[in-house]
Amino acid sequence: MPLKLSLKPGEKFVLNGAVVQNGDRRGVLILQNKASVLREKDILQPEDAKSPARRIYLPVMMMYIEPAEATKFYDEFVQRMGEFMGVIRNPQVLAECVTVSRCCMQRDYYKALLGCRKLIEYEDLRMGNVPEGVPAGRDER
Incomplete structure (x- = not known):
């Protein structure tokens, strides 16, 4: 299609x-x-990966746009996801983390990015970075 x-x-x-x-x-x-x-x-620039969820998004994005180099970015993804999951208690967010990880293992990086956007949205709402209703990763400047 x-x-x-x-x-x-x-x-x-x-x-x-x-x-x-x-x-x-x-x-x-x-x-x-x-x-x-x-x-x-x-597209997330490395200097803009300043939060835990964005530090997960960055290596997933790199695996998506450079699949031949995915193994180079996978270890960073695993480390960042482990750190994130170590402090999250929300079962729905933890389930999304598992989904993102599964997508990465299956090399379905685009779906993993969609899940990462949900993690960023959750993080932004928890940190008070954006008002409710603003899509994940979208600054209203």
Whole structure:
């Protein structure tokens, strides 16, 4: 099933590890086969991984956009997830952590990223970083 990306002028995205930027007009890109794609808003820079959940998201993101190098990032993921799970008591959040881990073991990194976004949302709500109703990982600046 093709993936249709509607791009804003100048919007960046990662396609199979390559950073691509749209031109000065809105554009549409249709991917006919499976590819690793992340929009600019879903890309976390290492310097922005300042919270436990974001430190989980970062290696999962790297495994997704660089699957050939996944083993390089997996150990960091395991360490960060272990630290996170060691302090969480919420059963639903712990279940999401298990789901994320399972997805990583199955190399289904995109689904793992979706789970990581839920962890970030939980963390942000607990820390009072965003008002309820704001999607995970989205700053309202």
